[in-house]
């Protein structure tokens with residue numbers, strides 16, 4: 001698989017990227033800016049996000065998804081700043097190695113990787129819809145092939161009845177929720193000109209070899225020894241680095257080849273890759289949607 005050579009001129013297009021302070025999001029922010037887009041970088045760490053934004057010549061926005069009020073403030077700031085949004089990239093997320101509960105009362109993995117992007121997308125949806133009247137709009141969510149190991153239980157979204165362990169399965173379950181959310185959102189926005197899709201950031205350029213770039217392994221695996229091993233192994237093909245991992249994201253956000261994208265899941269550049277069978281359960285996606293809305297009622 002080769003890195004997609006995206007050359008689309010993105011001048012005049014506004015792309016909001018969460019998780020832009022680090023890793024895949026930071027590289028994608030740089031590459032989309034190089035293509036001419038007006039990128040709005042969103043991060044959690046003010047210092048890291050400011051550093052990335054300075055390199056882009058952009059103004060950063062900060063929100064910690066452990067606080068849903070900050071997600072709502074982020075949406076307000078984006079609505080003030082961006083009269084149109086052409087692409088929303090829900091990329092922020094991570095693996096949390098021990099179970100924690102936020103001040104909002106939710107298990108932190110569930111809140112960070114599912115509830116917060118659900119809330120942000122919902123609050124931005126009217127703006128995305130109006131933007132789609134004047135050109136194609138996309139909502140891209142960074143899922144993971146880990147979705148296949150997830151186990152979505154509507155009676156245990158908050159991970160109270162099962163052993164949390166090192167957070168692997170809780171993480172995988174939220175990445176499954178990203179796929180379900182993408183599919184349900186695609187159904188709800190059908191015919192509006194909004195393309196909705198999600199992906200696993202499989203490196204599109206192995207180890208950076210073709211360009212001589214080496215990149216840096218992302219920070220997302222830091223809390224998990226097993227993931228650290230996987231993402232840092234020097235074995236060809238297993239090594240993920242942020243330059244390579246950003247290739248599919250840049251392509252999905254920018255390339256006209258991607259098309260309408262009705263809730264598709266991509267593994268790297270490959271459309272229609274295998275997902276957890278629960279992601280194909282439309283009734284379950286609807287229940288998750290309704291329950292998420294209920295849990296977020298105070299913020300919507």
Ligand SMILES: NC(=O)c1ccc[n+]([C@@H]2O[C@H](COP(=O)([O-])OP(=O)(O)OC[C@H]3O[C@@H](n4cnc5c(N)ncnc54)[C@H](OP(=O)(O)O)[C@@H]3O)[C@@H](O)[C@H]2O)c1
Pocket residue numbers: 018019020021022023024025043044045046048049063064065066091092093094095112142143144145200201218219220221231240242245
């Ligand atoms: N790297 C991989 O192998 C891999 C594989 C599959 C999926 N993914 C997914 O790819 C996405 C990007 O991860 P990455 O690999 O680039 O890792 P990364 O370098 O750790 O980047 C994660 C980004 O998410 C942000 N973030 C984490 N927790 C947050 C919170 N509570 N509130 C707001 N922002 C938060 C971080 O913000 P700060 O830096 O400002 O704290 C950072 O910008 C994640 O969704 C991850 O699950 C990665």
